[in-house]
Amino acid sequence: MKAIFEKRDETNPYTLLLLHGTGGNERDLLPIADMIDKGASVLSVRGNVLENGMPRFFKRLREGVFDEEDLIFRTDELKNYLHEAAEEHGFDRDKVIAVGYSNGANIAGSLLYHYNNVLNGAVLLHPMVPRRGIELPDMSGTPVFIGAGKNDPICPPQETEELEASLMEAGAAVEVFWADQGHQLTREEIDNAASWYKKVTKGE
Template sequence: MATIELSRDHGYVHRVKSGAQGQPIFFVLHGTGGDENQFFEFGSDLIPDATIISPRGDVSEYGAARFFKRTGEGVYDMADLARATEKFAGFVSALKAEHQASEVIGLGFSNGANILANVLIEKGRLFDKAVLMHPLIPFAPKDNPTLKGVDVLITAGRTDPIGPARVTQALADYLAAQGATVELDWHDGGHEIRRSEIEAVERFLK
């Protein structure tokens, strides 16, 4: 039986379930106001044999946990985003080595999707697969050819007021232009997670 524990190693408070040696390591990242519990069981259900890592964002916005600061809705503190990207990339690298993982997979929702997306933009092949649920990257990313071969699923709502459809499409187009394999799954709602996108995630990770 796998052991589930709460750890403070490597810079984040996080829940961890150790998987079988040689299996993937799966990072699941909450949205603003969530915590390490939000997607932990979901991650375990999606890839049962993987090592599951669910960190808590290290920034507090009026008591709501986030992975980096912002100055307003959709307006990022770019210096803190850079700090958070380097910190999270180091966290991923350390735990991949510690668990001798065969591949690195990430899943994030909203703010969790945004930090995951920026790690992809900056670090390329640090992740082999990534699920970005309702991401928002409101700037033009730099080219990164090391994204070639990364598998990415983006799920989004066509009427999402937080992550507008045109910005979501621009992120998908950017990733594809860098050589990533990109799937984009839409529903007709807003920023909520719907059953159809959960099904898309399940298909993507099989």
Template sequence: MDHKYVEGDADAPVLLLLHGTGGSPDDLFGLGRELSPKSALLAPAGPVSEHGAPRWFRRLAEGVFDYEDVVARTGQLADFVGMASETYGLTDRRLVAVGFSNGANIAAALTLLRPDVLREAALFASMMPLPAPPALDLAGTRVFLSNGERDAMAPLDSNDQLVASLRDHSAEVTSHRHPGGHQITLDGVEAAKAWLAREWQQVF
């Protein structure tokens, strides 16, 4: 998987940066630095092309996901994280996914399907990626979600389903709402930064 990697402080969490539709590995570097200035940054490129726009998985229409592809691409991302962890010596480091929109959705899927790979995620403008995720024990998993009350692309009812599913499987969830649309807001970033700092010393 094409990606960019920037080394950071060994005591800081590694941030897995997952861009939105049409984005690139460079998109969330600024966000990553704002959230955790000393972190190593691992930013892969979405492997799916939608009319030339990189994505993490296929969709059948706006807001309608190809669920089989979600599962397959989640496995592909999990394999990449494992390979990159070995390549860059990150195996024993704390890993936190940071995703926006489609990137947040694949991070949510990775959290739900592969807790062996990912236990922490900060999701901006996320939706429920799967209709019925497996009943895995997510105790020890932490997820921050920031969504807009006027976001037509990531409706709150879908985000509510994701929050409920995470909590039903024993994940610790912090939900932040802002009055805007499909975007990353300053208050959302500040809330995510505080969330990340609260567990700075804990490694799963």
């Protein structure tokens, strides 16, 4: 997989796994990583599926309808890549927090839905429910931040509420921030994600 790895503050044990939205690349979320934790290491991955030339992390049948077979395959591929990258770059595999937007948030959510203890936490920005009708792994204590838009045409409020409920039922500690916006990211949303991050990693 094509990715950028940056080791920053040697005393900071955390690594941010950055996962862009459809049509983005591995540089898109670097400024957001700086806003969340300037000292954390960064592993920013480019999706290796193309849709009309636009990078994504998994295929879809149409907007809002995922290709589940490909989603499962790509989720496993990303999990394995995380293990390989941790060995190659020497970061703590148990201190990885995902930061994903849109399609990137969906693959991060899929990691949580399919594997136990795969992430130390996750910032899901405008995510959808990755899969339905499956038993989720035990997520006891896993902190998850969800950024949502009240007027998001792609991820309507009921989608966010369903995702929140399923994660909490699996034991995750979920915090949802609602912006008076659509599907775009807002500064207020990232500021709230940064506050949540400080709270869960540093107890601030």
